[in-house]
Amino acid sequence: xxxxxxxxxxxxxxxxxxxxxxxxxxxxxxxxxxxxxxxxxxxxxxxxxxxxxxxxxxxxxxxxxxxxxxxxxxxxxxxxxxxxxxxxxxxxxxxxxxxxxxxxxxxxxxxxxxxxxxxxxxxxxxxxxxxxxxxxxxxxxxxxxxxxxxxxxxxxxxxxxxxxxxxxxxxxxxxxxxxxxxxxxxxxxxxxxxxxxxxxxxxxxxxxxxxxxxxxxxxxxxxxxxxxx
Numbered sequence: 001x002x003x004x005x006x007x008x009x010x011x012x013x014x015x016x017x018x019x020x021x022x023x024x025x026x027x028x029x030x031x032x033x034x035x036x037x038x039x040x041x042x043x044x045x046x047x048x049x050x051x052x053x054x055x056x057x058x059x060x061x062x063x064x065x066x067x068x069x070x071x072x073x074x075x076x077x078x079x080x081x082x083x084x085x086x087x088x089x090x091x092x093x094x095x096x097x098x099x100x101x102x103x104x105x106x107x108x109x110x111x112x113x114x115x116x117x118x119x120x121x122x123x124x125x126x127x128x129x130x131x132x133x134x135x136x137x138x139x140x141x142x143x144x145x146x147x148x149x150x151x152x153x154x155x156x157x158x159x160x161x162x163x164x165x166x167x168x169x170x171x172x173x174x175x176x177x178x179x180x181x182x183x184x185x186x187x188x189x190x191x192x193x194x195x196x197x198x199x200x201x202x203x204x205x206x207x208x209x210x211x212x213x214x215x216x217x218x219x220x221x222x223x224x225x226x227x228x229x
Contacts, residue, residue, distance in 0.1 A: 002075045005087040007095055010034075010060055013087065018058040021049075022093065023074040032105035034062070034096055042070050045077055055083045062089035062096075097183035100203075100211045110189055110214050111182035114203045118143050118213035121155060123170040127163050134160060139200055139215055144173045150208040153177055179204045182211050190219065 005013065014020060020037040022029050029039040040048045053059055059078055063070040075088040089095075097103055100111050119133050119142040134142045134155060142155045153173030163172035179202045180189060193201065193216055203211040 001084070002072075002079050002086045002088060005060060005089045007089075007091065007099060007101075009087065010062075010089050010096070011101075013058055013060055016058070018060050018087075019053055021053065021059060021061045021074070022063070023061055023070045024063050024068075028064070030105055032093065032097060032103045032107040032109070034093060035102050035104050037062075037104075040074075042074055045074055046081060049074075049078060050081060053078075053083070055081070058085040058087065059083055060087045060089055062092045065092040065094040066090050068092055094183060095206075098181045098206045100182040100205060108186040109182065110180060110184045110186050110203060111211065113186060113218055114182065114212035114214050115139075115218055116212040120145055120210065121169040122147075123152060123168065125169045127155075127160060127167050127169065127172055130155060130169055131160050139213055141200055141213065142169065143177075143202055143210055143213065144169045145210055149210060151177070151179065151202055151204050151210050154202065177202055179208075180214075181206060186219070189214075190216065 020034055021040050022033050022037045023040060023042050025041050026039055038052055040052055061071045061074045071088050075086045078086045097109065118139060119137045121130050121142045121144045123144060123146055130142055134140060140157055143151060144153045144155060146152055153175040154177045155169050155173050159172045159174055178198055182203055200213055200215040203214055205211060
């Protein structure tokens with residue numbers, strides 16, 4: 001039987017030792033894949049799956065994103081091959097990567113360079129209390145979030161100067177802040193930022209909640225990167 005799974009289902013299944021299978025071609029698997037996933041491309045799938053997987057344990061299959069049809073096709077093949085508990089992670093690995101979850105592979109994504117502890121302000125925080133924190137931070141920037149953690153804007157030195165010592169973060173913030181997902185490839189992002197003269201971008205999940213802040217001065221060489229947890 002085939003059922004669909006969302007991101008939280010997958011995390012729960014992995015905690016219960018489910019088998020995780022990426023059905024994309026090898027080059028895409030090498031770029032980035034979910035931790036512990038094995039690669040069984042759809043071409044020649046029946047024989048490869050039979051040799052690599054245990055039909056008595058749950059299996060989660062995934063591909064690139066919800067537009068990719070490789071995982072539903074693979075899931076139906078596993079069902080026909082006699083696997084009893086098959087889950088199709090329909091949203092795929094881009095959903096996983098965009099949620100700032102750990103991954104394996106050679107991809108250099110901004111999530112591995114993001115600063116997770118920027119200055120954060122609530123909407124109602126008075127500017128006269130926020131100013132010292134902004135000016136004392138290397139980025140010179142506060143990320144303003146609502147009560148649900150969704151990013152609403154930023155307050156930097158320009159916004160502080162315009163607002164003076166009166167008002168709140170909500171009243172002074174720049175709502176046109178540039179945001180990117182954790183799955184953004186690092187090098188093209190840096191090139192775009194340099195061309196646009198943007199020093200910092202806010203990194204958010206697809207639901208708008210804050211992951212952290214990335215600045216042009218934050219890049220580290222690959223050998224100093226470590227998997228995020």
